Amino acid sequence: MGPLTGVRVVELVGLGPGPFAGMLLADMGADVLAVDRVGSASPPAGVLHRGKSITAVDLKNPAGASVVLRLAAAADALIEVFRPGVAERLGIGPDACLARNPGLIYGRLTGWGQDGPWAARAGHDIDYIALAGALEPLGRAGQPPTPPINVLGDFAGGGMLLAFGIACALWERSISGAGQVIDAAMIDGAAVMMAPFITGRATGSWGPRGTNLLDTAAPFYEVYETADGEWMAVGAIEPQFHAALLAGLGATGDPELSAQYDRGRWPGQKARLASIFRSRTQEEWCAVFEGTDACVAPVLAAGDAARHPHNIARGTFVERGAALEPAPAPRFGRSSVGVPKSPAPADLTTWGFGAGELAELRATGAIGPE
Numbered sequence: 001m002g003p004l005t006g007v008r009v010v011e012l013v014g015l016g017p018g019p020f021a022g023m024l025l026a027d028m029g030a031d032v033l034a035v036d037r038v039g040s041a042s043p044p045a046g047v048l049h050r051g052k053s054i055t056a057v058d059l060k061n062p063a064g065a066s067v068v069l070r071l072a073a074a075a076d077a078l079i080e081v082f083r084p085g086v087a088e089r090l091g092i093g094p095d096a097c098l099a100r101n102p103g104l105i106y107g108r109l110t111g112w113g114q115d116g117p118w119a120a121r122a123g124h125d126i127d128y129i130a131l132a133g134a135l136e137p138l139g140r141a142g143q144p145p146t147p148p149i150n151v152l153g154d155f156a157g158g159g160m161l162l163a164f165g166i167a168c169a170l171w172e173r174s175i176s177g178a179g180q181v182i183d184a185a186m187i188d189g190a191a192v193m194m195a196p197f198i199t200g201r202a203t204g205s206w207g208p209r210g211t212n213l214l215d216t217a218a219p220f221y222e223v224y225e226t227a228d229g230e231w232m233a234v235g236a237i238e239p240q241f242h243a244a245l246l247a248g249l250g251a252t253g254d255p256e257l258s259a260q261y262d263r264g265r266w267p268g269q270k271a272r273l274a275s276i277f278r279s280r281t282q283e284e285w286c287a288v289f290e291g292t293d294a295c296v297a298p299v300l301a302a303g304d305a306a307r308h309p310h311n312i313a314r315g316t317f318v319e320r321g322a323a324l325e326p327a328p329a330p331r332f333g334r335s336s337v338g339v340p341k342s343p344a345p346a347d348l349t350t351w352g353f354g355a356g357e358l359a360e361l362r363a364t365g366a367i368g369p370e
Helices: 017-027 062-073 086-090 094-100 125-131 151-176 186-193 195-203 239-249 263-277 282-289 302-306 309-314 355-364
Strands: 008-012 031-037 053-057 077-080 105-110 180-185 221-225 231-235 296-298 317-320 323-326
Touching: 008 017, 008 062, 017 031, 017 077, 017 105, 017 151, 031 062, 053 062, 062 094, 062 355, 077 151, 086 094, 094 105, 105 151, 125 151, 125 186, 151 180, 151 186, 180 186, 186 195, 221 263, 231 282, 282 296, 302 309, 302 317, 302 323
Parallel strands: 008 031, 008 077, 031 053, 077 105, 105 180
Antiparallel strands: 221 231, 231 296, 317 323
């Protein structure tokens, strides 16, 4: 049983970061009920909805809004991802839900937050991380900022931040007995994720994009192409690890490469390392560095990563049906989260609805068919 077994969560329909927050909670054993739109082409599926039960509610129908209030009354937490004010207009905002359930954790997830001059504006991950100061540092020197797909704003700064907030609020409720509203904004979360680098830029310890130890300026923290067009990742920062790197490359004692922190030599060192790595295939380099502390690893696509012996040993990936997925994380000493189940239709009788009542709601279109 996962550490959140017994926690009931209502997740209102949304894209990306909202379902991701629900997935994280479901992975940990929470009973997550995802509320879809009535009449959607197909019920939610895929990795972001694993472990959840699914129902459909017409939120614009007053009877549908009443269904959500009933669900909120029976829940520990609710996830809402609308623009500010939308939930209130639908009659399912925090005040209405908390009036039914004073202990409810009402989690609101938006890009810009619930207030501020940009709160009502549309946006996507790239916009949120741009305004947070999180996009500008990413990339190589002399090149444009490089968006890291939508993991930094949507998923890390958004969905994971909300799941963390819900866990924190549940703990606080165990002390106070009271619920509360969470304002989880992706712009805030992206800024938090970049804390040491934003502070470093302000204090002068972190320089412009692509000129620092960890952002591809250093030859010993870089990716290098191999003879077969694959890549190796090198992170040999500490002197002892750098020495192991040079040993594997056959360059121990090389006066050019041994001057690890001579920044003036970094461009030449990088060119030399690139030439050496292109002399063998990725598989050959893996064999060279197997069992060493050189901090060298192959750059793998997800399918290849799932077949790596370390990931197999740890069960880092699982298969559900024919799909490859990352396994739930983190691991717990006593609480077993197990392999996620596929999403399934919800049984709303377990949420306090009678069979006749459900039939009437379906007949009026307030909820979807069974």
